[in-house]
Amino acid sequence: MGWLARALAGPILWSALFVLIYALHGAGCNLGWTDHPVLFTDLHHAAMWAVWLAGLALHVVLVVILPTGTGRARRVIVAGSWIGLVASTFTLFPVIATSTCF
Amino acid sequence: MTDASLTSGQRETTADALADIAANPPQRALGLHRELDRVWADLPGWRGFFTSVNHGTIGLRFMATAFVFFAIGGVLAMLIRAQLATRNGAFLDNDLYNQIFTMHGSIMMFLFAIPLLEGLALWLLPKILGARDMAFPRLSALGYFCYLFGGTVIVLSLLFGVAPDGGWFMYVPLTDKTYSPGINADVWLLGVTFVEISAMAAAVEITVTILRCRAADMPLTRMPLMGWYLLGTSVMMLVGFPPLILGSILLEVQRAFDWPFFDVARGGSPMLWQHLFWLFGHPEVYIIFLPAAGALSTIIPVLSRTPILGYGALVAAVIGLVFLSFGLWVHHMFTVGIPHMALAFFSAASALVAVPTAVQVFAWIGTMWEGRVQFRLPMLYIIGFFATFVMGGLTGVMLAMVPFNWQAHDTHFVVAHLHYVLIGGFVFPMLAAVSYWMPLICGRWRVRGLGEAAFWLIFIGFHGTFFIMHLTGLLGMPRRVGVYPGNPEWEWLNLISSIFGMIQSAGFALFAFDLFMQWMFGRRSWRNPWQAPSLEWAMPMPAPSYNFASLPGPRQPDAGAMLPLARGEGLLPGAPRGWRETLVVEPGSGRPQHVAVLASNTALPVATSAAIGSFFAMMLAGLYWLAPLGILATLVVAWKWGAIMGTDRDHAPVDVAPGLQLPLHWQVRNTLGYTGVVALLVADATLYGSLLFGVGFLTVVAPNWPAPASGIATWPMLVMSGGALALMALGALAAWAAEARRATGGALWTRIGLLSSAGALLLLGGIAFGLDDPTRHARDALRGATLGFAVVHGVIALMLALRADADARSGRIGAQRRGAIPPWQLFQLFWLGTSAASMALILAQEVL
Numbered sequence: 001m002g003w004l005a006r007a008l009a010g011p012i013l014w015s016a017l018f019v020l021i022y023a024l025h026g027a028g029c030n031l032g033w034t035d036h037p038v039l040f041t042d043l044h045h046a047a048m049w050a051v052w053l054a055g056l057a058l059h060v061v062l063v064v065i066l067p068t069g070t071g072r073a074r075r076v077i078v079a080g081s082w083i084g085l086v087a088s089t090f091t092l093f094p095v096i097a098t099s100t101c102f
Numbered sequence: 103m104t105d106a107s108l109t110s111g112q113r114e115t116t117a118d119a120l121a122d123i124a125a126n127p128p129q130r131a132l133g134l135h136r137e138l139d140r141v142w143a144d145l146p147g148w149r150g151f152f153t154s155v156n157h158g159t160i161g162l163r164f165m166a167t168a169f170v171f172f173a174i175g176g177v178l179a180m181l182i183r184a185q186l187a188t189r190n191g192a193f194l195d196n197d198l199y200n201q202i203f204t205m206h207g208s209i210m211m212f213l214f215a216i217p218l219l220e221g222l223a224l225w226l227l228p229k230i231l232g233a234r235d236m237a238f239p240r241l242s243a244l245g246y247f248c249y250l251f252g253g254t255v256i257v258l259s260l261l262f263g264v265a266p267d268g269g270w271f272m273y274v275p276l277t278d279k280t281y282s283p284g285i286n287a288d289v290w291l292l293g294v295t296f297v298e299i300s301a302m303a304a305a306v307e308i309t310v311t312i313l314r315c316r317a318a319d320m321p322l323t324r325m326p327l328m329g330w331y332l333l334g335t336s337v338m339m340l341v342g343f344p345p346l347i348l349g350s351i352l353l354e355v356q357r358a359f360d361w362p363f364f365d366v367a368r369g370g371s372p373m374l375w376q377h378l379f380w381l382f383g384h385p386e387v388y389i390i391f392l393p394a395a396g397a398l399s400t401i402i403p404v405l406s407r408t409p410i411l412g413y414g415a416l417v418a419a420v421i422g423l424v425f426l427s428f429g430l431w432v433h434h435m436f437t438v439g440i441p442h443m444a445l446a447f448f449s450a451a452s453a454l455v456a457v458p459t460a461v462q463v464f465a466w467i468g469t470m471w472e473g474r475v476q477f478r479l480p481m482l483y484i485i486g487f488f489a490t491f492v493m494g495g496l497t498g499v500m501l502a503m504v505p506f507n508w509q510a511h512d513t514h515f516v517v518a519h520l521h522y523v524l525i526g527g528f529v530f531p532m533l534a535a536v537s538y539w540m541p542l543i544c545g546r547w548r549v550r551g552l553g554e555a556a557f558w559l560i561f562i563g564f565h566g567t568f569f570i571m572h573l574t575g576l577l578g579m580p581r582r583v584g585v586y587p588g589n590p591e592w593e594w595l596n597l598i599s600s601i602f603g604m605i606q607s608a609g610f611a612l613f614a615f616d617l618f619m620q621w622m623f624g625r626r627s628w629r630n631p632w633q634a635p636s637l638e639w640a641m642p643m644p645a646p647s648y649n650f651a652s653l654p655g656p657r658q659p660d661a662g663a664m665l666p667l668a669r670g671e672g673l674l675p676g677a678p679r680g681w682r683e684t685l686v687v688e689p690g691s692g693r694p695q696h697v698a699v700l701a702s703n704t705a706l707p708v709a710t711s712a713a714i715g716s717f718f719a720m721m722l723a724g725l726y727w728l729a730p731l732g733i734l735a736t737l738v739v740a741w742k743w744g745a746i747m748g749t750d751r752d753h754a755p756v757d758v759a760p761g762l763q764l765p766l767h768w769q770v771r772n773t774l775g776y777t778g779v780v781a782l783l784v785a786d787a788t789l790y791g792s793l794l795f796g797v798g799f800l801t802v803v804a805p806n807w808p809a810p811a812s813g814i815a816t817w818p819m820l821v822m823s824g825g826a827l828a829l830m831a832l833g834a835l836a837a838w839a840a841e842a843r844r845a846t847g848g849a850l851w852t853r854i855g856l857l858s859s860a861g862a863l864l865l866l867g868g869i870a871f872g873l874d875d876p877t878r879h880a881r882d883a884l885r886g887a888t889l890g891f892a893v894v895h896g897v898i899a900l901m902l903a904l905r906a907d908a909d910a911r912s913g914r915i916g917a918q919r920r921g922a923i924p925p926w927q928l929f930q931l932f933w934l935g936t937s938a939a940s941m942a943l944i945l946a947q948e949v950l
Contacts, residue, residue: 001689002690003323003690004322004689007421008421011421011422011425012425014425014429015428015429018429018451021447022444022447023798025441025447026798026799026802026803027802029441030801072413072414073323075414076323076414076418076421079414079417079418079421080421083422083458086454087425087429087451087454090450090454091429091451091454092447092450093450094442094443094446094447098442098443098446099442099443100441101441101443102442
């Protein structure tokens, strides 16, 4: 079962990131975070970028440290960790690409 | 050909595995068959119908019943096409038309697609995994009767003119009491929830069977691909159905008791229903697709005479699909007015999900390219799948693009898309699967020609019907309209769709006739007619009730081992103790762990289903004050399930193979039941998470927040809440201590646990009286729902504590036997954890 946990760790991290960022998006709009400037942006964008980038960094760590074993078992772990990284990169890149609350 | 590499799961026998598990000495095959048949056969006649728990019988019943509902849904589709054939169709009035299209969608999704895949999984899984039955035979039967009773009530409502009429996704406020005052919506809410008990039962069972009931030394990385697809499906069901169940409960409570979960004026939101529904609704379509894809991964290599290309890539694609499909649901809500960033998240995820789907399609095409394709009947349906599903997938990517979606939403373009992916992606592969496995089901070969004619009628009829709908949709024809007097430009297109719809129906009727002819008059089939390598063909045809006379191991890895298995050379030959025994393995590696003794014929499932049905019937009839009697009846019958499960003495280990002795499940902690409870709690946690989502969503998004001042922040309420949590914690400690002290019986601790849980429940009852009026505001209604969740789980924990106490006092607990203690521990902890979280949430609401 440890093997299965390694194979699923990447997608599970994506799920957690997706839920967290979607929740942050909703909460931030409700709490008016776009009205609070932070450096060159606002609190809403800064919070989502921070979570997204931290998540991507964690994904990279998983891609590097998770693979173990040989043959098919190893390939599935590698695939799982890359699925998580690609999914988090592509599905959550709107945090840097679109407006937030309208 | 029995090349093990042809199977979608390559079975490699290692020297170590061979050295570990020796073959049993051969016996007379007929003697073994008679011994097993005495133990595993169903009772004759009507007694057999009501008492069978055998996976083969139940699986076939699910499939047959699903096809009956398919026929009903198909007739409804023809009524729709008759109405839409002309723009001022007078065939159906508006009210009846609303009921018919709602029922068409609901029957197809809930009473055909899910039960058909459940049936195929129940019938097929033990055979391809090398087991004798599913993990929980009685649960299979319970699921069937809940499906049969619930489905019958839903369909009967049509005959009485009170069928659901709010669309298959039942949006509020249309389905609220204000705009749907009759019982139509209640039929859907209660009927579908009743049927979903069957889906949850199947989900738990399929998960546990795949993880624990495989052939000896069959690791996950070597199991048939169908196992991976069904594991993905069952896990998706565990996580995907609870949001719908919660939503249905909330809407029914709003309709019955006016708790305003979805009423904007009192802090609710119709968007909450949409989120809860589509959180289920999108994974639902992948739940429907995955088993069909599993059938394709099984059949294509066999009919291409070559191993599947890319086993690892397909496993990765399944993993990707299982997870990504939970990130798409808002693409059904692109037009509700949510911000651009949220639109973009779901648009990106909806586009990305095409990648794992494409990986599978290319793997299948590559397999066919590598091999020598045999254009037998199943392959015709597979070609039909490719042509149809890929087109549906492409229109899906189009719909994932928000600007296009805004034009096509709620038009017939979406109707075309969904039929292309569902019929192309599910029905065609299922027809291939039925054609493929029919010889194993009935032992007969089909009448030549009928099936091919049926295929062409279905294929041509389907495309003629639904391709046109892309055009009518792009021309602006909305969904769910029965007449379109102002749009003559749609009329000839609809007429063509309707004509081809009749052709398609004729095709399906001919397919059913072909099956009937094969079943009744087909000539005896020869062994392994497809020359497939997988284990389900390593048995006589039709398949016997027990599947294998002895269970496959590393020395009997594929269909070529039929004779050695029949002679008892595999593991656990025969039924020497007169019990229904199967092997239980470690989930990852497949190492044998113990022998499970499974349930035999019993009327408990039908009795339990009737008891549950009585609760739903009383709710439907509006007899709310009587409904608790149905719950009581269910608890009484459920008690009996546990009462016949234990044993009051230790049993000697069982000889499974030379040099391999394994304990029986009564003397093991990590039983199938324990794994099943873990799986069930995953689903339960998802339901609780959906409830928390509801709280968060309404707090942040719904208008008319904050709620009016609350009157619950009093010392008595705080003391009762803290006291209840403390008693729940004491119960959890007692459950742990009961196991630790089991050698001396553990009776003191089971009694402490029982009393503390009862006390906690009483305090929860007291808290109920201190809550604000739940009809006042959505926040108060959600607090009521949260308390209800705690009470329900308290009752379950109490029942398990009572069971453990009864076990302790009747000698069923000992040094090697734990009785009901392990599941009690799990539920007690879950109850404590969720109650503590609820209390923290309510405290936060009061303080912040």
